[in-house]
Amino acid sequence: MLYRVEGIVIRSMDYGEGNKIVTLCTENNGKIGVIARGAKKVKSRLAAMVQPFTYGEYVFFRQNGGLGTLNQGEIIESHFSLREDLFLAAYASYACELLDRTLQDEEVGRFWFTQLKACLDALSTGKDPQIVLHLYEIKVLQAAGYGPSFSACVNCGAEDDSTFMSPRLGGKLCRRCRHHDPAAREITAGTYKLLTLFERMDMRRLGNISVKDSTRQEMKELMRSFMDIQLGLKLKSLQVLDQLNKYNI
Template sequence: MLYTVQGIVLRTTDYGEGNKILRLLTREAGKVGVMARGAKKVKSRFGAATQPFTCGEYVYFKSSGLGTLSSAEITYAHNGLHEDLMKSAYASYVAEMADRMLEDGEGSAALYDQLAAALAAIEDDKDAQIVVHIFEMQMLKMAGYAPILEECVSCGSRTGPFAFSAQLGGTLCPLCLHKDAQGIALPEGALKLLRLFTGVDIRRLGATTVKSETKAVLKQCMRAYMDAHIGIAWKARHFLDQMEKYPLS
């Protein structure tokens, strides 16, 4: 059967001497795998359309197993993500999340739109860390692991100030803070942003200005939560850490 989809290239794998296997997140069919025959060849008609982060219309034939790419037309090449190493690292992380947290056939039009918006926002110089945290929250909601942020995860109290417990799954009130020795102090500004992340549409994200101290707390919370509940050793996140530790001169 022939399928026509709007897709984003999440990852490519070389196969044989001249072929590539693409992992696409599509609006219509969730995550799919397709073989792009001859894509590694210099004059391949699929060369540009099979680069990571590329958004386009992909036509493929599939009866069982992997599909076979028939044609591809680029909508957004996102060249800016390839030309800037830091932007590429952030883009790789959101793409890796979609790839590794979704099984074949999983996904939705809404998630596709959020990933497309995240890539565009990173390329357009919006705060990449904030974009990543919003997408992390989108993926957590999709997986059914969204943190509880409106009340104490232990007793249900709505009286703060709150701390954040990655292990227990959300915020802790002062009376329950002793239940997690690793609880992270959560300033009101950081809590408001975490709550905002659970429902914001990346397509409507405007310019953001977040204090460096607040961003450090957000990063600590989201890292701890992703590690506690998803447990994936993110390759792109490790690369981001190396970039921050040893910045380019």
């Protein structure tokens, strides 16, 4: 059967001498794996279509499940700027790998597609990449069923002025419930305000946000704890990103 889908390349790997296997995140058909024959060749008409982060329309043939065979396509947004910048490539790779590793094929749908597309668009247009990824991480946690509760106590639902966060329990603890996790961390008002905003915000609504360095660092440490404890994934792209940040490359 011949399929025509809009999708974003979230994974691309060499296969054989001249082929590539790519994984697409599509709006209505979940994650799809297709083989692009001859795509490694410089003059291949498919070469540009299978580059990481590319958003396009893909036409492929698939029979009885399994890998499809990519026939043709048209690029809608190449996201070339993400591939030519080392830092942006690392952030975009993390966004794609996080989606790929978190969700099964049948779980990917319109929400995931639109959030990933908005994330890549935000990175391409110069928005603070770290803040973009933290909002995206929250959306990933929400869609995967681990959405943190920042505005109300995760234990009793109370809404007080407490700013104690428990990555282990999945969100905020009010003052009466703080004893449920002695390791709960008290965060600053600025970080708390940002987290409660992101809890309700769609990626597509993210504007330009100016964040202090201290808030950025606190957000990074807190979200890393949430991601590690709630998902427990070891992502190669995150290791690369950490190395780049460590050596200020």
